[in-house]
Amino acid sequence: MRMFLTGNHAAAYGARLARPQVIAAYPITPQSPIYEKLSEWDGQGVLGARMMRVESEHSAMAACISASLTGVRTFTATASQGLALMHELLHFASGMRVPIVLVNVNRSMAGPWSFWSEQTDSLSQRDTGWLQFYVADNQEALDTVIQAFKISETVLLPTIVVLEAFYISHFMEPVEVPDQRLIDEFLPPFEPPFKLDTDNPASFCQVVSQSQYAEFRIQRHMAMEDALEVAEVVDKEYRERFGRGYGLLECYRLEDADTVLVTAATIGSTARVAIDALREEGRKVGMVRIRLFRPFPKAKLIEALKHAKKIAVIDRNLSPGQEGVFCEELKSALYSRINGIPVFGFVLGLGGTNVSPLHIKKVFDIAEKMNDTPLKPIVNIEDEDALGI
Amino acid sequence: MKMPSEYDTRDNLYPGHMACAGCGEVLGLKLVLQAVERKAISVVVPSCLGIMLGPFPHATFKIPAFHGAFETAASSAAGISNALLAQGDEDTVVIALAGDGGTTDIGFQALSGAADRNENIIYCCFDNEAYMNTGIQSSSSTPQLAWTATTPLGKPLKKKNMVEIMGAHEIPYCASACACFPDDLRRKVTEARKIRGMKYIHILSPCPTGWRYPESLTANIGRLAVETKYYPLYEIRNGQEYTITHQPKNLPVGDYLLAQGRFKHLVQRDLDTIQEQVDKKWDELTKRESRNRSE
Numbered sequence: 001m002r003m004f005l006t007g008n009h010a011a012a013y014g015a016r017l018a019r020p021q022v023i024a025a026y027p028i029t030p031q032s033p034i035y036e037k038l039s040e041w042d043g044q045g046v047l048g049a050r051m052m053r054v055e056s057e058h059s060a061m062a063a064c065i066s067a068s069l070t071g072v073r074t075f076t077a078t079a080s081q082g083l084a085l086m087h088e089l090l091h092f093a094s095g096m097r098v099p100i101v102l103v104n105v106n107r108s109m110a111g112p113w114s115f116w117s118e119q120t121d122s123l124s125q126r127d128t129g130w131l132q133f134y135v136a137d138n139q140e141a142l143d144t145v146i147q148a149f150k151i152s153e154t155v156l157l158p159t160i161v162v163l164e165a166f167y168i169s170h171f172m173e174p175v176e177v178p179d180q181r182l183i184d185e186f187l188p189p190f191e192p193p194f195k196l197d198t199d200n201p202a203s204f205c206q207v208v209s210q211s212q213y214a215e216f217r218i219q220r221h222m223a224m225e226d227a228l229e230v231a232e233v234v235d236k237e238y239r240e241r242f243g244r245g246y247g248l249l250e251c252y253r254l255e256d257a258d259t260v261l262v263t264a265a266t267i268g269s270t271a272r273v274a275i276d277a278l279r280e281e282g283r284k285v286g287m288v289r290i291r292l293f294r295p296f297p298k299a300k301l302i303e304a305l306k307h308a309k310k311i312a313v314i315d316r317n318l319s320p321g322q323e324g325v326f327c328e329e330l331k332s333a334l335y336s337r338i339n340g341i342p343v344f345g346f347v348l349g350l351g352g353t354n355v356s357p358l359h360i361k362k363v364f365d366i367a368e369k370m371n372d373t374p375l376k377p378i379v380n381i382e383d384e385d386a387l388g389i
Numbered sequence: 390m391k392m393p394s395e396y397d398t399r400d401n402l403y404p405g406h407m408a409c410a411g412c413g414e415v416l417g418l419k420l421v422l423q424a425v426e427r428k429a430i431s432v433v434v435p436s437c438l439g440i441m442l443g444p445f446p447h448a449t450f451k452i453p454a455f456h457g458a459f460e461t462a463a464s465s466a467a468g469i470s471n472a473l474l475a476q477g478d479e480d481t482v483v484i485a486l487a488g489d490g491g492t493t494d495i496g497f498q499a500l501s502g503a504a505d506r507n508e509n510i511i512y513c514c515f516d517n518e519a520y521m522n523t524g525i526q527s528s529s530s531t532p533q534l535a536w537t538a539t540t541p542l543g544k545p546l547k548k549k550n551m552v553e554i555m556g557a558h559e560i561p562y563c564a565s566a567c568a569c570f571p572d573d574l575r576r577k578v579t580e581a582r583k584i585r586g587m588k589y590i591h592i593l594s595p596c597p598t599g600w601r602y603p604e605s606l607t608a609n610i611g612r613l614a615v616e617t618k619y620y621p622l623y624e625i626r627n628g629q630e631y632t633i634t635h636q637p638k639n640l641p642v643g644d645y646l647l648a649q650g651r652f653k654h655l656v657q658r659d660l661d662t663i664q665e666q667v668d669k670k671w672d673e674l675t676k677r678e679s680r681n682r683s684e
Contacts, residue, residue: 021475022475024471050474054467054502055499058464059463059464059498059499059502062468063464063468063471064468065457066432066457066465066466066469067468067475069469070473071472089458196430198428198429198453198481201452201454203442203448203450203453203455204455205457206443206445207439208444208445
């Protein structure tokens with residue numbers, strides 16, 4: 001059924017279609033409409049899950065972990081400070097191999113207080129052992145939530161699906177909501193290999209020795225590596241069943257592109273417009289939008305960028321003292337296989353400031369004028385003198 | 390003395406729990422697990438209980454256990470309870486097992502939240518009155534004037550009264566108990582099993598290591614805590630109905646306090662002050678109990 005939905009409501013529909021049995025949530029701007037929509041369905045008796053209205057995001061994640069350990073499908077949603085509050089438990093979740101799906105609405109971290117889009121909240125969870133998807137529109141939000149359950153339950157690792165504050169969460173678009181019967185065929189009930197079960201008692205998450213801990217850590221990493229292939233297979237199956245797939249990367253007009261923009265989320269959808277305009281002018285530009293951030297699709301990135309002469313990265317996030325996180329990760333991926341391509345890291349759109357097609361055109365202009373990879377991120381695209389061009 | 394035979398077959402702990410000799414907490418744990426029987430799932434959080442659960446791949450619990458994050462005893466138990474209800478299981482008992490630090494300090498918010506939502510769990514706080522698993526550091530459940538490694542001159546502040554705080558949440562069942570009164574403790578857990586919604590049991594757990602008394606005296610110390618009225622045994626139903634479950638012998642508090650190294654620095658003036666406080670609180674408690682009798 002085609003509906004006119006905000007990104008938050010699209011994600012809520014995705015969650016409901018996946019038939020979770022326990023949902024635990026806590027309100028936070030700009031995630032609250034997800035929680036409210038799920039509560040509305042709960043009130044109507046059509047949610048099909050037990051709704052836990054907990055007293056914090058920390059308790060929401062704790063409840064999802066332990067509920068999942070009994071073998072039920074679980075879902076939660078949060079943003080920003082809420083995700084940061086969950087941080088400790090994100091490690092527990094991946095360590096306990098529970099396939100929770102979490103929608104995080106990207107919002108800047110305080111202080112000072114800000115409510116608009118920035119990716120630093122979710123990227124700060126990089127090392128917690130969760131898969132991370134960054135989506136570019138409302139349809140992709142719904143579809144990715146459903147895919148995430150299947151991928152997570154296959155590799156037994158949890159997934160964060162990231163929507164950007166307001167650009168997706170509150171923006172309305174036409175969204176195709178799949179038929180429940182077709183989703184049920186795509187996503188069978190969750191059956192974990194081990195669970196809290198009084199007929200087969202076992203202790204979970206006990207104290208382990210140094211070498212046992214090392215083994216658990218490596219196993220988690222191996223599962224994350226497996227997730228690369230699983231994510232691709234699940235996306236392909238989804239495309240076959242529903243006519244929509246996204247890949248781990250979106251490659252846009254990469255054929256013969258000399259200067260390639262690498263970015264994520266809604267800056268990617270804006271960039272399509274800018275690239276179309278530049279192509280009209282005969283400029284050889286293209287884009288790679290990173291959809292799956294963890295596990296990082298290194299091989300696919302190297303393949304996609306092997307003919308590029310220059311790479312510009314736009315990050316709506318910043319690791320203070322270093323640079324944008326996508327840029328840093330990309331350089332790390334390229335280092336082993338592709339030498340000598342200059343990479344220009346731009347940090348734009350912080351705190352939800354707008355990154356328009358004109359800004360993106362400027363990024364291409366600067367990248368084409370510069371030659372060497374700068375040691376610092378480019379945070380000001382207006383001052384060409386400062387850039388030495 | 391032999392334990393009542395009806396419980397012998399119910400033991401839910403394997404031997405080899407790794408608690409200190411003379412531990413009052415593991416005694417309480419054994420009694421609680423006997424009373425919940427086999428159809429139960431437990432949550433343990435960092436505390437001496439985590440040591441008793443045993444290191445992987447061994448386990449001392451005969452019921453399923455999840456050793457979760459420090460501050461999540463209540464929220465983890467609530468997650469399990471909801472998941473069981475989502476699967477149509479209304480019989481399995483879900484029990485949260487936490488220490489006093491995990492309950493009165495870091496886990497307090499989650500506990501209050503679970504009580505507010507009237508989650509169908511039994512929450513047991515094993516109160517050895519300090520962070521004993523990490524050494525002997527003061528918690529908000531450490532009594533006033535007690536020595537700990539972080540209150541070397543004696544704790545200046547009073548002990549947080551968790552039974553009254555949980556009673557004020559108006560949960561269906563709330564009780565104080567002590568492993569040194571085994572029948573009373575087991576009866577309270579059995580009582581809690583019959584009630585739907587949030588149940589809170591606060592279990593005083595004498596600790597020879599942290600309280601500084603000979604390990605052979607655990608049973609005496611726990612009994613003295615109760616018989617001096619320093620730690621009354623009672624129940625609160627629905628935040629209103631008070632029942633004192635053991636009439637204390639009214640021994641002087643000094644009998645309890647001076648038996649422990651952590652209070653050895655107390656002088657007569659301190660003992661008099663504490664005696665006065667204890668008598669006053671006991672009066673309040675008996676008034677509350679008689680109030681519901683008269684209603």
